Amino acid sequence: MDFSEWFSNILEMAGIYDVRYPIKGCGVYLPYGFKIRKYTFEILRELLDKTGHEETLFPLLIPETLLAKEGEHIKGFEDEVYWVTHGGKTPLDVKLALRPTSETAIYYMLKLWVKVHTDLPIKIYQIVNTFRYETKHTRPLIRLREIMTFKEAHTAHATKEEAEEQVREAIEIYKKFFDTLAIPYLIIKRPEWDKFPGADYTIAFDTIFPDGRAIQIGTVHNLGQHFSKTFEIEFETPTGDKDYVYQTCYGISDRAIASIIAIHGDERGLVLPPIVAPIQIVIIPLIFKGKKEMVEEKAKEIAERLKSYRVHIDDRDIRPGKKYYDWEIKGVPLRIEIGPKDIENKKITLVRRDTLEKIQIDEDKLEEEISKILKDIYENIKRRAKERFESFITITNNLDEAKNILEDKKGIVLIPFSEDIYKEDIEDKVEAKVLGETEYKGDKYIAIAKTY
Amino acid sequence: MDFSEWFSNILEMAGIYDVRYPIKGCGVYLPYGFKIRKYTFEILRELLDKTGHEETLFPLLIPETLLAKEGEHIKGFEDEVYWVTHGGKTPLDVKLALRPTSETAIYYMLKLWVKVHTDLPIKIYQIVNTFRYETKHTRPLIRLREIMTFKEAHTAHATKEEAEEQVREAIEIYKKFFDTLAIPYLIIKRPEWDKFPGADYTIAFDTIFPDGRAIQIGTVHNLGQHFSKTFEIEFETPTGDKDYVYQTCYGISDRAIASIIAIHGDERGLVLPPIVAPIQIVIIPLIFKGKKEMVEEKAKEIAERLKSYRVHIDDRDIRPGKKYYDWEIKGVPLRIEIGPKDIENKKITLVRRDTLEKIQIDEDKLEEEISKILKDIYENIKRRAKERFESFITITNNLDEAKNILEDKKGIVLIPFSEDIYKEDIEDKVEAKVLGETEYKGDKYIAIAKTY
DSSP: OOHHHHHHHHHHHHHHHHHSSSTTTOOEEHHHHHHHHHHHHHHHHHHHHHTTTOOOBSEEEEEEHHHHHHHHHHHHGGGOOEEEEEEETTTEEEEEEEOSSSSHHHHHHHHHHHHHHGOOOEEEEEEEEOOOOOOOOOTTTTTSSSEEEEEEEEEEEEHHHHHHHHHHHHHHHHHHHHTTOOOOEEEEEEEEEGOTTOSEEEEEEEEEEETTTTEEEEEEEEEHHHHHHHOOEEEEESSSEEEEEEEEEEETTTTHHHHHHHOOOBBTTTOOOOOGGOSSSSEEOOOOTTOHHHHHHHHOOOOOOOTTEEEEEEOOSOHHHHHHHHHHHTSSSEEEEEEEHHHHEEEEEEEETTTTOOEEEEEHHHHHHHHHHHHHHHHHHHHHHHHHHHHHEEOOHHHHHHHHHHHHTTTTEEOOOTTTOOTTTTTHHOOOOOOOEEETTTTTEEEOBBOO | OOOHHHHHHHHTTTSSOOOOSSSTTTEEHHHHHHHHHHHHHHHHHHHHHHHOEOOBBSSSHHHHHHHHHHHHHHHGGGGGGGGEETTTTEEEEEEEEOSSHHHHHHHHHHHHHOGGGOOOEEEEEEEEEEEEEOOOBBBBBBBEEEEEEEEEEEESSHHHHHHHHHHHHHHHHHHHHHHHTTTOEEEEEOGGGGOTTTTTTEEEEEEEOOSEEEEEEEEEEEEETHHHTTTOOEEEESSSSSEEEEEEEEEEEEHHHHHHHHHOTTTOOOOOOOGGOOSSEEEEEEEOTTTTHHHHHHHHHHHHHHHTTTTTEEEOOHHHEEEEEEETTOEEEEEEEHHHHHHHHTTEEETTTOOOOOEEEGGGHHHHEEEEEEHHHHHHHHHHHHHHHTTTTTESSSSHHHHHHTTOOEEEEEEOOTTTTOOOTTHHEEEEEEEEEEETTEEEEEEEOOOO
C-alpha cells in the first residue's frame, strides 16, 4: 500500500478526521482526532505561556483594504484568498477576506497598543482556523483549504537585536515541541525567492514523510520593519526618538498532527507518543467462565492504581482479539491484559504498541514499571523516527546524482554550500525544490527535496 | 454612568476585549479577557465531557445547497448569512456560507455516521466562531457579527423519549454552569413564534443585566425529526424497522463572558468569581526602607504556600495605591498586602474584592482561611446577584402596569399564565418581548421583558 493510501485509511479507521465533508479541502476532526489535536497543541501552549507569550483571539475577517496594505504580503496571497462579498442579500461596501494568516489584522491593532518602548516587547499568539483557496491537490491535514488549526505567534520589539533573539527563542520552542512529539527535523533557512511574503528571512522546520517527501511543519519569520512601517507601528525610544517596531512571527499547523500520524504509524495503525495519546493505557479483562468477577475487580483495581494516566477499561462484549486490533489501530501505547492466571501469580501482562512486545511484570512493581516502559516507548519511537529520517538524507555535490536520488528514494539531498549553485535555477536541474541553507553535522549545505 | 457606557469602559480598562477592530461587530479578545474566556469554557467543557459528550471540530464553510436544505432553518437565517463568493479571483460554483450555526454541516455528516440503533446516541459538541450579519445595533460580547465563542452541542437519539431526556440533561448542565458562575436565570420555554428555526420547541436561559434588560444566555432545542427527515438521518431500529433519529441541540456563547462582567461588576471594575479569575490572589509587597528584602522574601514564601491557586506577586515599582486600583479593575478576588509590621506580628492582611473588606488573619492559618474566604466570596456574589435578579422580577396580571414597569425599572414581568393572553399581539400592548412560559415559585407565568 502506498503512503498516501495508508494515511487516508488511518485517518478513517482510527477516527481522526473525516474527509467526506462536501467541500474539497475541508473536513471534520472526529472525537479521537480532536483529542490528539488537543493534547498536541496543549504542549505548544505550555511552551509559549512559559516563555511569556499571551494567548489572544483576533477576528477571522480582514477588510480588503487592510489585507492589501503591505504590497509583498498581498501579492503572496491574493490568488488564494476567500472573499466574503455579501451579508444576507446585501453586497458589502468593502470585501472581507477569510484570514489566510493574521499579520494584517494583528498589526492594525498593534499600532493602537504601542506608544513607547515600555509597551514592548509584545508577544502574543492565537490558535485559529485559516483559509487558503488551494489550487493544488488538497490532502487531509496536510494541504487543506480550511486549515483547522493554525498556531500563529506575533511579536514586536524595540530593537533589531531583540527581534533576532526572539527568532532564536521561537526556534528553541519549536525544537522542544517537535522533540516532545519525537518528530525529527532539519532547521533550514529558506532561500530569498521562497521566504514569507513580507519577511526579511524565513527559517523553516522540515521533516520527511515515509514516502520520502519533505514537508514544512513550522516556520519562523523575522519581519524586520516591513510591516511596522506599512502599519505605522511607531514608538518612542528611551532617548525620545521615534522608531518602528521590529517584528517576528512564527506558525505551526495541523501538519503537526499529520506528522505524528505519518512518522510514527506502522502497518497496524497509529503509534502515538504517550504524551498525546487520548488513551495511554488500555486494560483488557480476559473473561473466563466462573472468573468474570475476579478479573473485572482486578481491572478496576489496576485502573485505579494507574489513574494518573489516561486509562480505559475495554469491557465490551466482544473477543479480546478484536479489542487488540481496535486499540492497535488507535495507537494506544500500552495494553494491559488481565486474566485469572496472572492474578493468581501476582503478575501483569503488558503489550507495547511500538514493538508489539509482550512483557510480564510483578504486580507490586506496576507503577514503577509502567512509568519506565512509557518513557522507553517514547525514546524508542524517537530513535526509530530519527533513524529513518537520517536514512533519507544524502550528501552529494553531483547534481545529476542528486536528481536521481530525488527521483528514486527521495528524502533530502544536501549539497555542500556554494553561492554559485545556490540559485533558483537548480530547481529545474534537479526537478525538485530548494528548501534552503542548513547546517548538518557542523557543515553548511543547500537542502533539496521533493516536497508536499 | 449608564450601564452600556460602564460595560464598554470595563472591557477596555480591564483588558478584556478591544472593539477598535475595523469591522463593526468584530473585536479582539485581549490576554486577560482570553483567560477569563478559557477558564469559563473549561467549566462547560468538563460538564459536557463528564456527561458523555465528545468534542469535535467541523468546517466553518457551509455550501449554500446544504444550508438551504431545511426550509424553516434557512428562512430564519437567510438575511444574516455572510457569503463567500470568490476564491482568489475565481468565482465559486456554489456560494459558501460562514456558519451562522452548524446544524446543516453536522447533520450532513451524521447521515454518514448513523446506520443502526447501536450507533446511537451520538452526543458531540464544538466550540467555534459563528457569524451573523446583524442589522441591529452591535454590542461587544453581546451582539457580535463574529461570535467568537459558540459552544454548540448536537445529539441524535433512537427515540423521542431519549431526546426529551437529553433536553433535561442539557438543562441540568446549563444550570450547573451558570450556578458555578453565580449567574441567576429563569428557564423559559420560548413561544411558538420565537423558537429556533427548525425546532419542535426551544427552552432558554434568560438573565437580567443591571440596566433591567433581559438577555438570553443559553438555549436548548428539541429538534424532533425536522432535520433528520430533511437530511435523511435514518437508522435501523432493534426490530429491523427504519426510523429517523430524534435530535437536540444546545448552545452557549460569549454572552456567558458578558454576563460575568455585567452581573458581578461594580463601580470599581470587574468582580470575578474565583473559579474564572485569571489571577485569584494578588500579593502586594509594601516596601519600607531597610525592610525591602524581608518583605519580598515573605511575599515569595506566601506565594509558594498558595501555589494551588493562581497567584501573582505585583512587584512593579509604583505606589501600592495604584496597584490596588489596577487589580480592583481586573476583579482579582483577593488581595494580600505584605508589610513589615504584619510580618513581625505573624499576621496577614487580606482585602476582599467583593466587599472591599479588610481582614487580618494569623499567618499560620493562611491556607485554611484563604480557602474559606474564597468560598465565601463566591457565595456572596452569588447571593448578591440573586437578590438583584429577584428585585427585577414583578408579578402582575395588569397589562398596563406591566407596560409601565417595563418602561421604568424594566426587569422581567411575570403574568399569571392564560392561553388567552399568551399571543404574539401582547408584545405590541406592552411594548416588550414575550420571553415565553416559565415556572416561578411553583406557578406558571408568561414572562415579558425588554431584551438585548
